[in-house]
Amino acid sequence: xxxxxxxxxxLVQPGESPRLSCAASGFTFSNYWMYWVRQAPGKGLLWxxxxxxxxSSTSYADSVKGRFTISRDNAKNTLYLQMNSxxxxxxxxxxxxxxxxxxxxxGFDSWGQGTLVTVSS
Amino acid sequence: DIVMxxxxxxxxxxxxxxxxxxxxxxxxxxxxxxxxxxLAWYQQKPGQPPKLLIYWASTRESGVPDRFSGSGxxxxxxxxxxxxxxxxxxxxxxxxxYNIPRTFGQGTNLEIK
Numbered sequence: 001x002x003x004x005x006x007x008x009x010x011l012v013q014p015g016e017s018p019r020l021s022c023a024a025s026g027f028t029f030s031n032y033w034m035y036w037v038r039q040a041p042g043k044g045l046l047w048x049x050x051x052x053x054x055x056s057s058t059s060y061a062d063s064v065k066g067r068f069t070i071s072r073d074n075a076k077n078t079l080y081l082q083m084n085s086x087x088x089x090x091x092x093x094x095x096x097x098x099x100x101x102x103x104x105x106x107g108f109d110s111w112g113q114g115t116l117v118t119v120s121s
Numbered sequence: 122d123i124v125m126x127x128x129x130x131x132x133x134x135x136x137x138x139x140x141x142x143x144x145x146x147x148x149x150x151x152x153x154x155x156x157x158x159x160l161a162w163y164q165q166k167p168g169q170p171p172k173l174l175i176y177w178a179s180t181r182e183s184g185v186p187d188r189f190s191g192s193g194x195x196x197x198x199x200x201x202x203x204x205x206x207x208x209x210x211x212x213x214x215x216x217x218x219y220n221i222p223r224t225f226g227q228g229t230n231l232e233i234k
Contacts, residue, residue: 112170
């Protein structure tokens with residue numbers, strides 16, 4: 001069974017730099033692109049960042065570019081999101097997401113339960 | 122970035138009736154080399170992460186009831202629930218995966234009338 005378990009969220013002060021982690025199991029982690037998607041309270045889904053299967057290529061939403069860094073450790077089956085210079089508007093549930101990319105099947109097929117990051121003084 | 126716009130923002134439908142949600146993209150999601158539309162639909166119930174319902178605009182994910190169907194091509198897409206059940210109350214999102222970033226629509230909140 002595919003499992004994605006996020007950790008590292010909580011109450012943080014503006015300007016702090018927490019790191020989110022996502023432990024993956026039940027599949028060959030190194031074969032998949034992975035994403036972080038966030039959802040502010042009562043709002044919709046916003047793509048934050050993505051990383052390819054070997055970690056050589058990354059992309060970021062404009063709202064986090066230069067502040068957040070996505071990375072992965074395929075030996076540890078773990079995805080990370082280093083968040084710097086946090087702002088109140090970064091308050092959200094952050095989901096770790098697997099993307100399946102095949103002609104037979106495509107999309108964000110597995111989601112973690114999410115970790116809430118609340119930025120407040 | 123490709124902008125995804127859903128309509129309506131909110132929808133109330135009686136049990137057993139049809140629910141229709143529309144999604145429009147700012148550019149075509151039809152990839153000519155394979156004739157596939159790079160469009161997915163997700164369902165998010167309260168307190169849960171989203172769940173993939175449909176990909177390639179019309180292919181149901183394994184285990185998704187056949188009352189859910191997707192249609193459309195190019196820039197205009199529709200998610201239809203043929204006979205609304207109580208467990209279908211959720212927010213529904215469309216998403217394009219034609220390119221990066223993988224943008225979502227703003228969501229449609231589906232309720233029981």
